[in-house]
Amino acid sequence: MENFEQLRTVKFYSGEVTPLEMHKVRVVQKLNLLPIEERKESIFGAGFNTFLLQNKDVYLDMLTDSGTNAMSDNQVAAMSVADDSYAGSASYTKLEKAISDVFNQKFFLPVHQGRAAEHIIAKSFCKPGTVVPMNYHFTTTKAHIEMMGSAVEEIYTDEALKTKSSFPFKGNMDINKLNRVIEKWGAENVAYIRFEAGTNLIGGQPFSMANLREVSAIAKTHGIMVLMDISLINENLYFIKVREEGYQNKPIKDILHEMLSYTDFSYFSGRKVSCTRGGGICTNNHDIYMKMRDWVPLYEGFLTYGGMSVREIEAMSVGLYETLDFNVISHSPTFIKYLVDSLDKRGIPVITPSGGLGCHLDAGQFLSHIPQTQYPAGALAAAMYICSGIRGMERGTISSVRDENGDDVLADVELLRLAFPRRVFTLSQIKYAEDRIQWLYDNRHLVGGLEWTEEPPVLRFFVGKLKPIGDWVEKLVAKFREDFGDSL
Numbered sequence: 001m002e003n004f005e006q007l008r009t010v011k012f013y014s015g016e017v018t019p020l021e022m023h024k025v026r027v028v029q030k031l032n033l034l035p036i037e038e039r040k041e042s043i044f045g046a047g048f049n050t051f052l053l054q055n056k057d058v059y060l061d062m063l064t065d066s067g068t069n070a071m072s073d074n075q076v077a078a079m080s081v082a083d084d085s086y087a088g089s090a091s092y093t094k095l096e097k098a099i100s101d102v103f104n105q106k107f108f109l110p111v112h113q114g115r116a117a118e119h120i121i122a123k124s125f126c127k128p129g130t131v132v133p134m135n136y137h138f139t140t141t142k143a144h145i146e147m148m149g150s151a152v153e154e155i156y157t158d159e160a161l162k163t164k165s166s167f168p169f170k171g172n173m174d175i176n177k178l179n180r181v182i183e184k185w186g187a188e189n190v191a192y193i194r195f196e197a198g199t200n201l202i203g204g205q206p207f208s209m210a211n212l213r214e215v216s217a218i219a220k221t222h223g224i225m226v227l228m229d230i231s232l233i234n235e236n237l238y239f240i241k242v243r244e245e246g247y248q249n250k251p252i253k254d255i256l257h258e259m260l261s262y263t264d265f266s267y268f269s270g271r272k273v274s275c276t277r278g279g280g281i282c283t284n285n286h287d288i289y290m291k292m293r294d295w296v297p298l299y300e301g302f303l304t305y306g307g308m309s310v311r312e313i314e315a316m317s318v319g320l321y322e323t324l325d326f327n328v329i330s331h332s333p334t335f336i337k338y339l340v341d342s343l344d345k346r347g348i349p350v351i352t353p354s355g356g357l358g359c360h361l362d363a364g365q366f367l368s369h370i371p372q373t374q375y376p377a378g379a380l381a382a383a384m385y386i387c388s389g390i391r392g393m394e395r396g397t398i399s400s401v402r403d404e405n406g407d408d409v410l411a412d413v414e415l416l417r418l419a420f421p422r423r424v425f426t427l428s429q430i431k432y433a434e435d436r437i438q439w440l441y442d443n444r445h446l447v448g449g450l451e452w453t454e455e456p457p458v459l460r461f462f463v464g465k466l467k468p469i470g471d472w473v474e475k476l477v478a479k480f481r482e483d484f485g486d487s488l
């Protein structure tokens, strides 16, 4: 499997292997690290829900990689030459050229963000009685498909949801399951097969080119379209290059063009892939393009901006070319690998192998003394913030729902996700996270569960409020003071 040497060619004299930033920081944003007593107050104020923390009270914001990535100097420069016009903007012509050069796709529909592409695709191709098989769902994707009356069938492999694994391509589709789904529904009722690059909810895990090739061949025999969600394509590209036999010496561009040659159409969230905002749908098939085209002016904006500002469009073009730069796309995966491997070596429960989106702590194992009905992942997110000022995202039973009897539907896995926005954090900041996770692990017996104080009926994880069961927070803060003195 890959090592950090692939990020660049320098070697440390000591033999130590660490990732190295291949950029320098020229614009900075000041951060706050509040004393632990104030962090305690903030988390009480936020109802033990990291979504409700104020960013000014957060040291490292590892909630998400969406819209929080660093832009390059060239992207910022491009924004100042943007050509403002409603129709036929020169900035848009540049974007079309980037789509053609980088993705090798002829037709493009711009939209304001990834879920808007999902809306238009679902509206154009999904209807009751049809199904969309996919390696795994993403929240907004599934909602749009189901809203149009289509069903979603997830056909991930047995490795995908294992917390401990050395399988390099957890984002693969299970070919037998795919064949069974096609047989069950009939090929004519498969709206399209959806392949998600860098599978978000499995932890930024990639699929292999071999698996994609096989799925595409099956789709062709049945006359079924293949759609790829390329929001997280950068890291999937990186993993194919370093993990898959036969791709080590291939240029990124060739790998990307090969991937997209197996698709009929694709779409992306610019908040991830190009470190901007916006999004779009790409295809080389004129009929597919025409089926969707007229929805864009209705829902998004005219065909030469699709709800994006021209500044975003300029930055997006530059950002897309930068996905072809190995130093750019290797940054997140190598930094994530650094943290995941280090925690794994120390016996701290973390999802393996490392993926492209963030570090996922296995809260079910980490806090195995807390029952799922007292939300171990939520408790770990709160405890992490209290001991470090780092904000992660609960991905466990709080993010789930209640059934018709009012009981929690327990999540398959209880995770705390620490996302790595692209090229935002330095290695010393990651080492800080590593240190505080170790401290928290050594003191995990002090952490207790949570209970609701305000529980909204829908999407409760966004704005719901909880409180600690018992006085575990006071005990955790006291132990921190004992170990760290008056350090932050």
Ligand SMILES: *Cc1c(COP(=O)(O)O)cnc(C)c1O
Pocket: 066, 113, 114, 115, 116, 138, 140, 141, 196, 200, 229, 231, 232, 268, 269, 270, 271, 272, 278, 279
């Ligand atoms: C973020 C994301 C989306 C949705 O994109 P938005 O720009 O947030 O609307 C869709 N698919 C994947 C894989 C994503 O990561």
